[in-house]
Amino acid sequence: MCEDHRDGAGPARRALFVTGAAAALTLGSVTFANGAARAGGGHATRTVRGTLPPGSPDFVYLPVEVPSGVREIRVSYTYDRPSVPAGTPGNALDIGIFDERGTDLGGRGFRGWSGGARTEFFLRADEATPGYLPGPVREGTWHIALGPYTVAPQGLAYEVTITLTYGEPGAAAKPVYPPERAKGRGRAWYRGDCHLHSWFSDGRRTPAEIGALARAAGLDFVNTSEHNTHAGHAHWADVAGDDLLVLLGEEVTTRNGHLVALGTDPGTFVDWRYRARDNRFGRFARQIRRAGGLVVPAHPHATCIGCNWKFGFGEADAVEVWNGPWTPDDEVALADWDGMLVAAVREGRDWIPAMGSSDAHRDPDAVGHPQTVVLADDLTRRAIQEGIRAGRSYVAESKNVTLAFTASGGRGRHAGVGERLEVDRDDPVTVRLEVSGAPRCTVRLVTDQGVLYTSSPLPVAGSGVVEWRTTASYAAYVRAEVRHETAAGPVPGALAAFTNPIFLGRR
Structure with missing residues (x-):
């Protein structure tokens, strides 16, 4: 083994530049000499140390000069976590590779x-750590991407170790993706969870475990949404079946909010x-x-660092x-979305449908809740995406909750969620849920004026019918x-379900 330990400030800073996006810092190159280590299929290791100050760019690139004849590249890293004053973020350092x-x-x-x-990963032609893409390790300049998510006032001291293994590459397997169709029931209501994480990003469940939980939750479809990687796309084919449609996507996790890319073509990577x-x-x-795919801003009012959505909703297909x-941030998101409905009515433009998903990562997170x-x-x-884009949907806390929401007017006119x-302004309309x-839940009917009807609690059996004229x-919509x-006071209780609107009146 050949080792090279660089202490102190680490490799020299080479350039601070703007990539057409967030500012990035490129460090000095790590090199591996040609020589004896390659002859017998051995390996060589370099370790780099450095410190990132507060206010560092979003991305720091460590170039690695990879010679020919490399079979595998393996990277591990550590960084310090000093104590920080209350209310101040500590160190958090992300990693990836190009x-x-x-x-x-x-x-x-x-x-x-x-x-x-x-804390470590590898990749080679035939296999890679979950979250990484297998494939040949070709000669040239590779870049380890460090993402200083938050930096403590003391700075962020890091250590990165790169190991190259020489030898003949393994045979690359051709990816197999899940089919775009399941058996289905024709035109019907289908239940899905479009925001889930497996061990291909920061989840702790395998795709097979998620598939079993999805079936137990009564789901008909799921969408994969790993943070900033599509590496899991080729690992869901065995999970899909006649009873479960698996859509492929990504959670595009930027510093200004998260986005679910819903149902993209297999192998689609979306930069963040x-x-x-x-x-x-x-x-x-x-x-x-x-x-x-569909563009779906995720948890737009979440309170975690970088989670709050700041790109606006002009490009959104749903939210x-x-x-x-x-949680309270969901309550804020619901109120904000309702305000967008009012604006759409006022301005005569298209409206944005609402969705709900579990964002489940690990036990005890419930898939389908x-x-x-x-x-x-x-x-x-395609059919599921069309239904979501059109807003023909409602959100329920579990498979136990079922809604049927309609509005009807004279001469047999009726509309669903x-x-x-299409009725005249003063024509009587009957809304039925x-x-x-x-x-023991309460039904509220919400319009562009606010809540205009509140029912008595439903019976313990959980079923009931509400009508309102x-x-x-x-009411421009209902x-x-x-x-x-709710325990007490005017604060409404947690949602068991909610619908997208039915619009009333002629365009």
Whole structure:
């Protein structure tokens, strides 16, 4: 083994530059000499140490000069976690890698990302650490990507160790992806969870374990959404079946909010290395759509660092209003979305449907809590996406909760969730909600004026029917909420379910 330990400040800083997105710092190169280590299929190791100050760029690239004849590259890293004053973020350092094709925005050279979920990874032609793409280790300048997510006032001291193993590469396996169609029931309501994490990013469950939990939760479809990597796409084919459609995607995790790319073409990678101020988001929203996916901002009012959505909603196909167990930031997201509905009515423009997903990572996170229930023509990728994009959906906390929401007017006119009831302004309209699986819950009917109807609690059996009469002049739209009991005071209880709106009146 050949070792080279560099102490002190680490490799010299080579350049601070802007990549067309967030500022990035490139360090001096790590080199491996040709020689004896290669002759017998041996390996060589280099260790680099350095310190990143507070205010470091979002990404720091460590170039690695990879010679010919390398079979495997393996990287491990550590960093210090000093004590910090209360209320001050400590150190958190993410990691990934780009190959000899470079680090340009768009990700042509992308080979993997694990964020802060792993302390080491490897990749070679036939296999790679989850989150990383197997493939040949070609000669050229590779880049280890460090992401100083937060830096303590004392700075962030890090150590990166790179090991190259020489020898003949293994045979690369051809990826197999899940089918775009499951058996289905024709035009029907299908339940899905579109925001999930496996061990291919920072989750702790295998795809097989998630598949079993999805079936137990009564789901018909799921969408893969690993943080900043598509490396798991080829590992879900065995999970899919006649009873479970697996869509492929990514959670694009930027410093200014997270985005679910929902149902993209297999092998689609969406870059995340930009902030709202860089004016690059539209480019990648369009890429998602070209790849057949939907653009869905996730947990837009989440309180974690970098989680709050700051790109606006002009590119959104839907918005994830409910994320995991109901919390105050979901309540804010629901109110914000309702405000967007009012703006859409006022300005006569398209509206953005709402969704809900579990964002489940590990036990005890419940897959399918909540779940989006979509009216689709069949259980296919395209049909599910069309139903979501049209807003023909509601969100429920579990498979136990079922809603049927309609509005009807004179001469046999009727409309369902996500649709418009074409009636004159003063024509009488009857809004009807049938509920099951929601014991002791209260129904609220919400319009552009606010909550205009609140029911008595449903019986312990959990089923009931609510009817309310209105006109298009009084309510531009109506949507339904089913809420649990609250302990006290005017604060509403947690959601058991809610619907997308039915619009009333002529366009």
